[in-house]
Amino acid sequence: MNSAMNTDNRRILIIDDNRAIHEDFGKILGSGASENSALTALEDELFGEASPVSVKEYFELCSAYQGRDGFEMVRNAENEGHPFALAFVDVRMPPGWDGVETILHIWQVSENLQTVICTAYSDYSWEEIIARLGKSDRLLILRKPVDPEEVKRIARDLAEKWNKLQQHGNKAA
Amino acid sequence: MSEQQSRPIAGTDGAQPASPATGACVVTPSKPNGFFARLERKTKRWLGPKPINRKLTAITMLVCTAALVLSGIVSFTFDIVSQFLATRSSLASVSRVAAENSREPLQHSTAKGVISTLNALMEYPHVIGVMIYHADGRPFAGPTKHVKAMLPRNLDTDVSAGTHLGFTSMSHFEQVMDGSQKLGTLVVEISLSEIWARLRLYALITLVVFILASIVARLLLGRLQGMISDPIVELAQVADTVAKENNYSLRAEKRSADEVGHLVETFNNMLSEIQKRDEALNQGQADLEANVTARTSQLQNEVTERRQAEEALKDSELRYRNLFENNPMPMFVMDLETLDFVAVNNAAVRHYGYGHSEFLLLSLPIITQDAEPLAVERAFRTSQKSFDAGEWRHKKRNGEIIEVQLTAHAIVFAGKVTKIVLANDVTERNKAQRQLDEMHKKLVEASRAAGMAEVATGVLHNVGNVLNSVNVSANVLADSVRKSKAASIRKVADLLDANKADLPAFFGAGGKGLMVPGYLATLAQQIDAEQQGRLTEIEQLTKNIAHIKDIVAMQQDYAKVTGVMEDFAPRALLDEALRMAGPELDRCSVRLELDCPTTLPQVSVDRHKVLQILINLITNARQAMEETPATDRKLSITASPTDDGHVGIAIRDSGCGIAQENLTRVFNHGFTTKSTGHGFGLHSAANAATEIGGSLTGTSEGSGKGATFVLELPLAQPAAAQKAA
Numbered sequence: 084m085n086s087a088m089n090t091d092n093r094r095i096l097i098i099d100d101n102r103a104i105h106e107d108f109g110k111i112l113g114s115g116a117s118e119n120s121a122l123t124a125l126e127d128e129l130f131g132e133a134s135p136v137s138v139k140e141y142f143e144l145c146s147a148y149q150g151r152d153g154f155e156m157v158r159n160a161e162n163e164g165h166p167f168a169l170a171f172v173d174v175r176m177p178p179g180w181d182g183v184e185t186i187l188h189i190w191q192v193s194e195n196l197q198t199v200i201c202t203a204y205s206d207y208s209w210e211e212i213i214a215r216l217g218k219s220d221r222l223l224i225l226r227k228p229v230d231p232e233e234v235k236r237i238a239r240d241l242a243e244k245w246n247k248l249q250q251h252g253n254k255a256a
Numbered sequence: 257m258s259e260q261q262s263r264p265i266a267g268t269d270g271a272q273p274a275s276p277a278t279g280a281c282v283v284t285p286s287k288p289n290g291f292f293a294r295l296e297r298k299t300k301r302w303l304g305p306k307p308i309n310r311k312l313t314a315i316t317m318l319v320c321t322a323a324l325v326l327s328g329i330v331s332f333t334f335d336i337v338s339q340f341l342a343t344r345s346s347l348a349s350v351s352r353v354a355a356e357n358s359r360e361p362l363q364h365s366t367a368k369g370v371i372s373t374l375n376a377l378m379e380y381p382h383v384i385g386v387m388i389y390h391a392d393g394r395p396f397a398g399p400t401k402h403v404k405a406m407l408p409r410n411l412d413t414d415v416s417a418g419t420h421l422g423f424t425s426m427s428h429f430e431q432v433m434d435g436s437q438k439l440g441t442l443v444v445e446i447s448l449s450e451i452w453a454r455l456r457l458y459a460l461i462t463l464v465v466f467i468l469a470s471i472v473a474r475l476l477l478g479r480l481q482g483m484i485s486d487p488i489v490e491l492a493q494v495a496d497t498v499a500k501e502n503n504y505s506l507r508a509e510k511r512s513a514d515e516v517g518h519l520v521e522t523f524n525n526m527l528s529e530i531q532k533r534d535e536a537l538n539q540g541q542a543d544l545e546a547n548v549t550a551r552t553s554q555l556q557n558e559v560t561e562r563r564q565a566e567e568a569l570k571d572s573e574l575r576y577r578n579l580f581e582n583n584p585m586p587m588f589v590m591d592l593e594t595l596d597f598v599a600v601n602n603a604a605v606r607h608y609g610y611g612h613s614e615f616l617l618l619s620l621p622i623i624t625q626d627a628e629p630l631a632v633e634r635a636f637r638t639s640q641k642s643f644d645a646g647e648w649r650h651k652k653r654n655g656e657i658i659e660v661q662l663t664a665h666a667i668v669f670a671g672k673v674t675k676i677v678l679a680n681d682v683t684e685r686n687k688a689q690r691q692l693d694e695m696h697k698k699l700v701e702a703s704r705a706a707g708m709a710e711v712a713t714g715v716l717h718n719v720g721n722v723l724n725s726v727n728v729s730a731n732v733l734a735d736s737v738r739k740s741k742a743a744s745i746r747k748v749a750d751l752l753d754a755n756k757a758d759l760p761a762f763f764g765a766g767g768k769g770l771m772v773p774g775y776l777a778t779l780a781q782q783i784d785a786e787q788q789g790r791l792t793e794i795e796q797l798t799k800n801i802a803h804i805k806d807i808v809a810m811q812q813d814y815a816k817v818t819g820v821m822e823d824f825a826p827r828a829l830l831d832e833a834l835r836m837a838g839p840e841l842d843r844c845s846v847r848l849e850l851d852c853p854t855t856l857p858q859v860s861v862d863r864h865k866v867l868q869i870l871i872n873l874i875t876n877a878r879q880a881m882e883e884t885p886a887t888d889r890k891l892s893i894t895a896s897p898t899d900d901g902h903v904g905i906a907i908r909d910s911g912c913g914i915a916q917e918n919l920t921r922v923f924n925h926g927f928t929t930k931s932t933g934h935g936f937g938l939h940s941a942a943n944a945a946t947e948i949g950g951s952l953t954g955t956s957e958g959s960g961k962g963a964t965f966v967l968e969l970p971l972a973q974p975a976a977a978q979k980a981a
Contacts, residue, residue, distance in 0.1 A: 110732050
């Protein structure tokens with residue numbers, strides 16, 4: 084994976100009006116508490132065994148607190164050549180655009196951006212969301228409260244999916 | 257002449273004897289009783305009341321008649337008498353001659369010798385009979401000619417000689433004498449008819465002359481009497497008018513300089529004088545009246561003013577006394593030094609329950625609850641004249657605590673510096689205010705819940721978000737514990753245990769043990785850091801859980817509000833519900849049929865709950881008709897009393913209906929057939945209906961056949977009692 088870092092886009096945009104959610108995503112996808120390397124070295128020396136190297140996945144998280152801001156950030160990122168691979172979008176974001184509307188806008192400016200729509204409760208049913216957004220293979224629904232492991236998996240898988248799509252796109256080009 | 261007809265005239269003659277009944281002494285002038293005097297009186301009596309022109313006419317006519325008749329009688333009498341005398345004397349001389357001539361025949365009793373004489377005698381005018389009688393009365397001879405008069409057969413011997421006047425005839429007896437011996441008697445009878453005829457002629461002439469004279473006299477009188485009577489009549493008329501109209505400005509016209517003229521003048525002068533006096537009198541009277549009127553109104557004004565002033569004074573006294581005594585607000589006057597009550601009004605006695613005298617033994621700090629006497633004193637010992645003393649809790653005689661708003665004003669009462677304090681019991685107001693606030697909150701809640709359970713959705717959204725954080729925190733904690741370096745202590749313990757046989761060597765120079773203290777220190781640091789991180793996480797977790805608890809508690813509060821039961825007309829409740837839910841119905845082209853008589857008895861309900869239920873039901877009905885063609889969308893709401901003391905409000909829609917198997921489930925918590933439903937609308941509605949003593953039931957003939965929900969609400973107490981009665 085490390086070898087793929089350069090070509091691997093791990094930029095994730097989180098669009099939610101609730102700051103706590105951003106923190107949560109930070110905790111789940113962020114680097115967490117840094118390993119005490121000195122302690123590890125001491126342990127190695129003292130116990131004469133190599134402790135398992137934990138591979139910490141890396142994601143670059145960006146935050147937007149309103150749908151319109153998120154859309155602007157996606158567009159700017161596309162224009163500047165640092166596109167986001169993935170966006171987590173909350174459904175309810177008063178007072179501006181709701182999640183569905185934000186996604187509709189985002190899709191217009193980004194071709195491959197994977198979108199996860201997060202909903203705390205059934206503001207919209209799956210059918211309603213599909214009805215408004217149309218069937219898409221780059222849309223996922225995540226129900227709150229989220230399972231951190233699920234979020235990690237989704238983030239990892241969709242980032243990979245984006246990268247693959249990008250590679251295919253490049254190859255095709 | 258009609259005027260001469262006599263009329264009886266009563267009461268106009270002063271000479272008539274007065275009625276004895278009057279008893280008055282009437283002086284009656286002594287009456288001469290001669291014929292003329294009586295005539296004069298009669299004439300005067302008859303003429304008395306006649307108008308003056310008639311009088312003039314009558315008098316003139318009488319005078320004329322008298323003159324004519326007298327002159328006629330005199331001349332005719334003279335004429336007849338002289339003729340009569342002439343006839344008699346000629347008859348006497350003729351008779352004497354005839355008697356001379358008949359002496360001889362009588363002596364010789366030879367009638368033959370006198371017949372011719374007698375016949376000649378018959379030739380005399382007016383002679384109607386001649387006869388000669390013997391002295392013994394036997395008839396001797398008569399004329400041969402036709403004798404008109406019937407002379408007696410035998411003549412009375414004692415009849416004297418001379419003329420005997422009869423009515424129609426006159427007889428003349430002439431004795432035939434021979435010396436002194438009476439031989440016989442010659443009787444000549446003369447007719448008087450000529451004299452009578454002449455008399456009648458004279459009478460006729462007199463009558464004709466009289467009539468002619470009368471006519472002429474009348475004509476002349478008609479022309480001339482005006483000279484005298486007109487001014488008098490006019491004067492009389494003027495006098496009459498003056499008398500009738502009291503108009504003294506009238507004047508009679510003076511036409512002549514005679515006595516009448518003078519009379520008119522005098523009359524006019526008299527009128528002028530009367531007019532002057534009348535005017536003066538009128539003026540005086542008018543002045544007097546004006547004075548009286550002015551004085552009267554002045555008096556009235558004075559009286560009114562005085563009465564008003566008195567009333568105002570009385571009124572003001574009463575008002576001020578009333579203002580305190582009967583003021584509906586409790587009031588008391590309080591000595592500022594001791595804070596004792598100096599005076600209390602009726603409302604205070606009534607309101608606090610202390611007797612009047614009992615009250616005066618108390619002081620403000622005694623009845624004030626939950627406040628130090630000093631605080632009370634401080635509140636009232638202010639230099640302000642009029643001030644709001646704030647809200648206090650006072651104890652009534654029955655121990656009840658009331659909240660009162662005190663307003664005070666400094667006054668001097670009975671020579672002391674006091675405060676008059678007005679106590680406004682705001683207990684109910686405060687309670688009402690609190691209820692109002694609560695109800696307001698509930699209304700807000702009800703109207704929100706009435707929408708699309710928006711608040712609930714919002715709550716769940718919030719809970720979801722917080723749960724997210726909780727979940728993440730829990731994961732982080734689990735991760736942290738799993739990866740905790742605390743396990744390394746065990747490793748150190750194991751290491752020490754492995755080297756416990758030769759610990760000095762282990763910790764000796766070059767021994768591995770020398771690294772242990774440094775490692776332990778570093779480990780401790782690490783564990784501290786971990787601990788710190790976990791604490792932070794746990795803090796956050798706790799905070800988030802508390803947050804969820806708050807949200808849930810808030811939700812429970814909303815759900816549990818037990819409102820005030822009040823009486824409402826079912827129609828008012830429906831109208832209010834339709835005000836909120838109606839616009840949506842219109843927007844969705846739902847036809848609404850409302851049948852709720854305003855005469856329905858009132859129901860006792862918690863308004864907000866009922867509104868919530870009604871709006872929920874109406875909204876449900878509307879949503880159930882979303883698939884129904886717009887023309888068939890019909891919502892009918894019918895309210896009617898039930899048999900068991902309720903009013904049933906049936907809400908029937910023409911929507912999708914409810915499948916038979918779902919009919920009981922629609923009220924279950926979490927059951928919904930709506931894609932956006934939450935499944936607790938009907939559930940909480942049914943609960944709310946039960947809470948307020950009513951019920952909510954639903955029926956449907958099946959899918960696609962519409963549904964009817966019936967909300968039964970309990971009747972208000974008076975209405976229920978009435979029904980029971």
